[in-house]
Amino acid sequence: MTNKRNSFRILADKLSGKVFLTFAVIACSLILLILAGLSFKSYPLLKHVSLFKVIGSSIWAPADGKFGLLPFILSTFLITILATVFAVPVCLLASTYIVEYASNTVRNLIMPVVDILAGIPSVIFGIWGVLVLVPFVSFLGKTFNIATEGYSILAAALVLAVMVFPVLINIFTEVLRTVPNDLRDSALSLGATKWETISKVIYRKAAAGLFAAVILGFSRALGETIAVLMVVGNSPLIPKSIFGMGYPIPALIANNYGEMMSIPMYDAALMTAALILFIIILLFNAAGRLVLIKLEKN
Amino acid sequence: MSEKSIIQVKNLSVSYGNHQVLKNLSIDIPDNKLTAIIGPSGCGKTTLFKTFNRLIDDTDGIKVSGEVLVNGENIYGKDIEITHIRKKMGLLNQRPTPLPMSIFDNVAFGMRLQGLKDKKELAAKVEHYLRLASLWDELKDRLHAPAAALSIGQQQRLCLARGLAVEPEIILGDEPTSALDPISTQHIEQKFKELKEDYTIIMVTHILRQARRLADYIVFMYLGEIIEHGPTDEIFNNPQQKLTQDYVKGVFN
Incomplete structure (x- = not known):
């Protein structure tokens, strides 16, 4: 046995x-x-058409068999980059406050709120975007005399920025917390002020982790669909300014997949768009990893 | 005390929340001597030590009452600028903490904060302090390599050079050799012996033999109180208190 x-x-x-x-x-x-x-x-x-031609062409006329994806690719990048530019400084400063300045009590109040933000379904962010951000962008347009419908790249970037807040803040605070206290003490004991310690030592020590967080946030933003689709206007033209409408790849696929399939090649064109989005994310992650390895070496 | 004292602690109490870590301490730390604070874990020696340069301020929920006078100036007074206090004291941690930058920049860090920009002067001073920490010959060819690439022992000496570069009057060592191998420990101890000619050194140590080897003056703490303090000879050979006697004999730990 x-x-x-x-x-x-x-x-x-x-x-x-x-x-x-x-x-x-x-x-x-x-x-x-x-x-x-x-x-x-x-x-x-x-x-029939080479991948480069699809990427390089800006004419989207499915009925005529023209499937240029450039407007969608540009929209995707513009919105994501803009959202990251909006979100990173806000989140970095917020996380710095949470880790370096806030007392335990305050920290224990803030972090659950951040987690709630993470749990809100993206369609709700979309509605909030339509109700608040779209009018806000219209208002900006009127104030500064810029032609805009409100539905715009800018509105989409703002929604996205808010949506990546919880991801960024969570990881930023984790990363900043891993910096050993002895290092803070050392910098302070050399006569550095708190801010000098944070900006010259802590950010530097945490650089690799902070960068990884930005990549994660960026990747999340690249693929976000519903909320963006609701505020971006969905116009398949090359965006003229951030106040103009855009049409990112995820929105293109979500809006059209399963419809208008009678048009020849439509299905294949959407799949090509998906393939391109997939490759963008792969390349982005690979590049991010390379930079990360370099940063960690220092 | 007949000798001049550089730090005077008066009725110092420290508590975290409801836990009182230091109970109404008063002590004078002699000038230009090496003072070792000894005592079992949790006796409050590191806390006492952190009140000297007010690093304790950053602890959440901390309460400090009483006075700590450095050269007669109460560092817990109202108009005190903290960075001014801190740069009077070089700090060595238990584990070396090289700043995330090059060897050169580590040593230059404090001087740059004080506004030294002239490249030649900076380079000369970096060399001077690296020599003072006996690192120059080993490192002169790779000053711009990241400090994290050094051995632990070299890192600790680099931290010493970095601390000396802000021209402190006092060197604080928080068990500065506890992470080091015997040879690196010897390097640091040797440095301390040389430096105590020009600086006041205060170190916390777990190692009684180290205290005996290095210190001129011993402070023995137990459960947040100072049990006894005096010249090394007296504490080790003729302690007045039973607790001190037991501790230096290794009867309890």
């Missing part, structure tokens, strides 16, 4: 590693499967 039990234990032990490996491989190969699936589905279009 004991022997049987023992041999079972050993067998289980031998198997466990292999089973885990299988699941790890499955998880990782999902990326390849998605990539393969998207490539396969976009092939009907890419057979």
Whole structure:
């Protein structure tokens, strides 16, 4: 009996590693499967037009068989970059306050609020965008005499910025908290003020982690769909200014997939857009990782 | 006390929330001597130590009452500028804490904060303080390498050089050799022996033999109180209190 039990234990032990490996491989190969699936589905279009032509062309006229994706790619980048530019400074300063200045009591009040923000469904952010941000952008337009409908790249970037707040604040505070207190003490004891300690030592020490947080926030923003779609105007033209309308890739896919499938190649064009979004995110993450490795070395 | 004292602690109490860590301490720390604060873990030696340069201020929920006079000036007084207090004291932590920058920038950090910009002067001073910490010969060819790449022992000497560069009067060492190997420990101890000619050194240590080797003056603490203090000889060879006697004999820890 004991022997049987023992041999079972050993067998289980031998198997466990292999089973885990299988699941790890499955998880990782999902990326390849998605990539393969998207490539396969976009092939009907890419057979006729090269990928570079699709990326480089700005004419989106599905009825005429013209599927230029440049306006969508530009919208996606503009909105995401703008959102990151808005969100990073706000979140960095907020996190600095939470970690370096706030008392425990205040910190314990703020962090749950940040978590609630993270739990709000994106459609609610979208509604808030329509009700508050779109009128706000119109108001800005009127005040500064800029033509705008309110539905704009700017409104989308603002919604997105608010949506990445919780991600950024959570990771920023985690990262800042990992900086050892002795390091703070050392800088202070050299005669540095608190702000000098934070800006010259703590941010520097935390640079790699802070950067990783920005990448995560950026990636999250790249793929965000519903809230952006509701405030961005969805006009398939190259955006003229941040007050103009845009049409990012996720919105394009969400608005049109499953509809107008009678138009030849439409399906393949949307899949090409998805493929491009996927590649952008992959490249972005890879580049981010390279920078991170470089930062960590210093 | 007949000798001149550089730090005078008067009726100092410190508490975190309801827990009183230091109970109404008064003591004079002698000038130009090496004073070691000894005592078992949790006796409040690090807390006492942190009141000297007011690093204790940053602890959440801390209450400090009483006075700490440095050169006769109460550093808990109303119009005191903290950075001015702190740069009078160089700090060495338990583990070396190189700033996340190059070796050169580490040493230059405090001087730059004080407004020294002239490159030649800065370079000369960095060299001077690296020599003072016996690091110059080892490091002169890689001053712009990141400080984190140094060995732990070198890092601790770099921290010493960095602290000396702000021209403090007092060097504070919080168990400064506890993370170091024997040879690096010897380096630091040797430095302390040399530096006590020109500086007042106050160190917290767990290692009784180290206190005996290095210190001129010993402060023995237990459960937030100073049990006994006096010249090293007296504390080790002729302690007045039973507790001190037991502790220096290693009867309890």
